[in-house]
Amino acid sequence: MRPVATTRSATGMPTARLAVWWLIASEVVIFGGLLASYIMHRLAHDAWSVQAAYTNTWIGAFNTLVLLTSSLTAVLGHKAADEGDGERAAKMLGFTMLGGVTFLVVKAFEWTIEIQHGFTITSNTFWSFYYSAAGLHALHVLAGVVVMGIVAASARKNEELHRVELIGLYWHFVDIVWIFLFPLLYIAK
């Protein structure tokens, strides 16, 4: 049973959405710290561009496309949930999950090739940053997919529809992190 506390809204904003924004704030500083460190090092080491040249822009671009599209389906799910159409919302979340899984599979494929070519996390500090940043992001994608599965399952039954928006917010944030990782790791060479 839920405490009364959860039903109050002194700010006029649903508590859960408020909490997701605070969660995002705490994630912004985590990724911010990591990326700031990477940028400093990258600018300090011209020699790293040799390493960066080996990352595959096309795979990165494809994954960006996948994530952008999954954000679209996430927000369409939100719209459907707002209109009370749980079925459609669940379907849209399903597409988003599909996007997330595609992203991870492509990532796994990409990393396998790179590791086979000898670019491991320890081979050079550029690659250390590459795997750490992308890996942390991939963990977020994975977590998002899992939680989204739970949300979609209840949305299908027209329950807890407000959660569709919440997981969407998180998903868009993960998308934005990738929007920055893509140029940082793939384009700048």
Add this chain to the structure above:
Amino acid sequence: MSEEHTHHPNYVKIWAILVVLLVISVTGPMIGIKWVTLFTAFGIAIVKAYMVVVNFMHIGATRRFVPYLVVTCLLFMFLFFAGVAPDVMKADGENWSKPSWLEAQAQAALEGDHPH
């Protein structure tokens, strides 16, 4: 509950714009001018992120303090960068130097800026 209702814009259109921006950011480097690359890569990343925040995350429709919060986080990160960069981003400074970094820089300069 005083739940504000979100206005839903045409998401597919926004998505299409995002994809076009993506294409630009991938093709930008092909021109081969450094500042164009930087602009198409990072300028466009900022635009894309902004579009997602505004259109998909509906930051405008939330209470005012949410954008303030996010901006504060970003400002703190810039502060962090500004305080740390003088030590980490440079190979030498007032009365100190990192000999191995200087060496690596000299090496890289010898090999030329664009080794490929």
Add this chain to the structure above:
Amino acid sequence: MAESAHATHGDHHEQSFFIKYLWSTDHKIIGMQYLFTGMFMALIGGFFAYAFRMQLAFPGLDIPGWGTMTPPNYNALVTNHGTIMIFWVAMPVLIAAFGNFLIPLMIGCDDMVFPRLNRLSYQVFLLSTLVLLASFFVPGGAFGGAWTAYPPLSAQATYNLTPWGAPLWLLAVALEFAAFLMGGINFITTTMNSRAPGMKMHDIPMVVWMIVLASIIFMLSVGPLFAGAIMLFFDQVLGTGFFDPARGGDPVLWQHMFWFFGHPEVYVVLLPAMGIVIDIITVFARKKFFAYKVVLYTTFAAGVASFTVWAHHQFIAGIDPRMAHIFTVTTLMISVPIAVIVFCSIATLYGGSIRFTTPMLWALAFIFEFLLGGVTGIYLGAAGADIYFHDSYFVLAHFHYTFFPIAIIGTFAAVTYWFPKMFGRHMNETLGKIHFWGTVIPFNLIFIPLFILGLAGQHRRIYNFSMYPDLAKPEFQDLRVLATVSLIVMLAFQFVFLFNFFASMIKGRKAEKNPYDANTLEWTTESPPPHGNWKELPSVYRGPYEYSVPGRADDFWPQNEPS
């Protein structure tokens, strides 16, 4: 609001002990869990202090309760003493225990907004505690590279010789951070959204504000360090080179990440203690809090300012010397908001009718002792003077004069003050006062000598000063012995507290609803509050500090009393 529909909840099934105390989602129980865990860790941290101070006073002696002290032992004890006292005592007790217990009670709702997240937060915290304790029993022993864990020492087992201890230590700290992020989200959203009807921004008691602000500061400052912890962990276990200069990394980066969090962190623990003190002072001086709004907004300002001073810990650490000028100015300036808070607390006493109960004594002692800790920070903030002071016992005494008042004195103030509400019984006043004097006097006798030793150039984390002729003089040793003996006296008096605490819990005088004639909402329900806190949730009509209002018969005016 849809509250009345819910008001009848609290249908009591008989719950098993396990469900009731270990699997509970009730904020009061979770608060207790944090309190008892923190208390346990305080005893461990105190024991460590005893062990290594014995070694300093009587080098080479077989220490009763510990045995002989080797250099790796010494480093491990100092490191984990610092880590435990900050992350497993100060934070869990001041923020998590009292935050959990007080926030719903003081803002007039029945629980946290995310009770299950709350429970998870404690469970992760408990896990982190176990991981930390386990690190003492692994091959190589516990980590001994100081609580700041500077690489490359912390990053490579060949340097620190604790192949298991170092990663476990890091893991424990990271888990603890995760627990506090979850707890923090709960505190913040609960306070923002679930206040009693009528409770406006300026009706929130100071202690709640302070805990919430502390949670926000924690959340926004810990990010880079969290990222840094991942990087350091990879350095340790995978062999990456993030902090290895030979491979293009930079050890100074960690220091920045650590202190970008580390300095805000000291205010994270300061603020809740300050809030506790303010609430106690107003009650026992029967006074309205002086300049509530001014203090509130300066605290916001102090929170922001705390992000701008971090490199004052690194003046000598090889950062670009030009940066020191900027950080000197920001550091000195931060004395201004802190002074506002302290001065307004003192001003609150003016014109009061002060009752020297045990909690009040603790609260006053907090201000008395913290002032010395605060002003000695100014010596360190002046970069020129810090060249001499850095990593000396002067720094050590500075921060014990801040941390001890916060983590120990502040905690005792809070525990003795809210004890009747927590356990429904009163603590014994006489024993309380004996414990008070038996703690505060030895405290000064421990750390004043350490100030003097610091001024004389004694440096930190040295297990035996006989190697340093200038520091091995007999006069120096006398002071070390004085400090250690005082510590033993202080620790002995803690048994008075523990006895008082547990005995009162069982046999103390039964507590009324509102034993201190206080205004805030937690005093309007039973002691201890039932599940759900109130039969009918209260509404709020005024601020928390309306004491001695002219023209009223009572000298207090509860927040929930309609005017």
Add this chain to the structure above:
Amino acid sequence: MFEAFRVEALSTFASDIDDVIILVTVLVGFWFLLAQAALLGFCVHFRQRDGRKAQYIAGEGKKQLSWITIPLALIVLCDVYIAVVDGPVWKKVKETLPEADRVVRVIGQQWAWTFVHPGPDGKLDTADDIETVGELHVEVGKVHHFELSSRDVLHSFSVPVFRLKQDAIPGRKIVGWFEPTGTGTYDIQCTEICGIGHGLMPARIHIETPEQHAAWMSERSQTLLASTTSPRAGQE
């Protein structure tokens, strides 16, 4: 009684640093005592007494707040003054490099200090360099530069009598200076934790008169000559 705890001030900037410390003591000490006096005074004067009720003071409005704002303005002044005095001192110690009479190299490693002195020719990286472990020999009245580095982890080169301290960082070369103003033998400390031997890393600084220094140097170069020339002679 406190005589035993006095630390000699033996460098040209030591007294500048001491002056900053004294200045802070005076300015901050004043406020410290004032605040303590107010705290204790209020406690005594406003203790609970029969028949007296507490006053109702909100601490709002310009007049009441001036009890806080005026001290604050003065505290800001104190802060500014401290910063103004402190800045040049820091600059003198850490940001300037007066012309060097002699350069020594200071190398930290787990767990000993290695010092490289230039030898009779006055130059480093020549055959007559004198390398010592745990003792640094300097000459009074001469400006010394030190080149600080580390072979493994962080260490910190601290000479209390000089009021000098600087962390050594692997992968970095940090240059600093000092000019001794008195002679004697004193502690050099490692003030940054560097592993289990951090407490076992003491060294001594010998501040010598020119004659003493020359004598030490010739003694050392003799032994150096003896130790380096003989095996090499055997090889050839």
